[in-house]
Amino acid sequence: MRQVHLIPRELLDALRIGGYDVSPGDIGENITTSGLDLESLPLDTELRIGATTVIRLTGLRTPCVLIDRFQAGLKNRLLNGMPGPPFRAGVMAVVSVGGVIAPKDPIKAILSQAPHLRLPPL
Template structure:
């Protein structure tokens, strides 16, 4: 199956969910044009409070649409943009990609995966019980985070639903994703 963009979303305000759009424009080094999280330095409120000069490693948030199917089986109705992602994908195992993987979205937009999204309690305000569905522990007691990945923009481009995704793995050794 060809990896594909299934939906794109953005929001000019710091709301939990984002509005589904017909297209978004990614800007090198800053993120999604018109999105509240766009910038060279951190824009997520909790991170700004800690260090407003820190680099923004969370310019673009991606979630695999396969997560929505899993959540539906647990009784949750989640649609693209609901969890605050900018890009919803199908056919690419986002959570299994190593740090530094590049994704070409459509013809021109190039992003680099920086790490995992670490969901917070706000997710339970959106739908009670959802946090335990996207954060759990494995047999060894390690946290498993399912709420998508974060990326930075390496090259400008317009992204639309239906655009193909090309996965470009970094040179080995590969490093597993950690929260950013």
């Protein structure tokens, strides 16, 4: 359920504005996206990345104490200092079709079949 961790670039930008010095990869994510509202996508959404890679969203990443080891107070900021879901720390996914991905590869979201279920905390 937790093979790949994705974080939207917009979340990192908001954290930096809030005084946290975070850059892509700093808090354990494997992929940083841009222009996708990851936390709002439904369960089992497929993300097609680059030419061949497909991953399936399995849940919201629950912020853990390890985030505070990176920077004090960051976990609390992710739990209740951001608009949207009860916490914002990106999403988790599993690999459906492996492949090589590279920076700036396009990402296409393919929604799961209705009814759309919210991503559960993982």
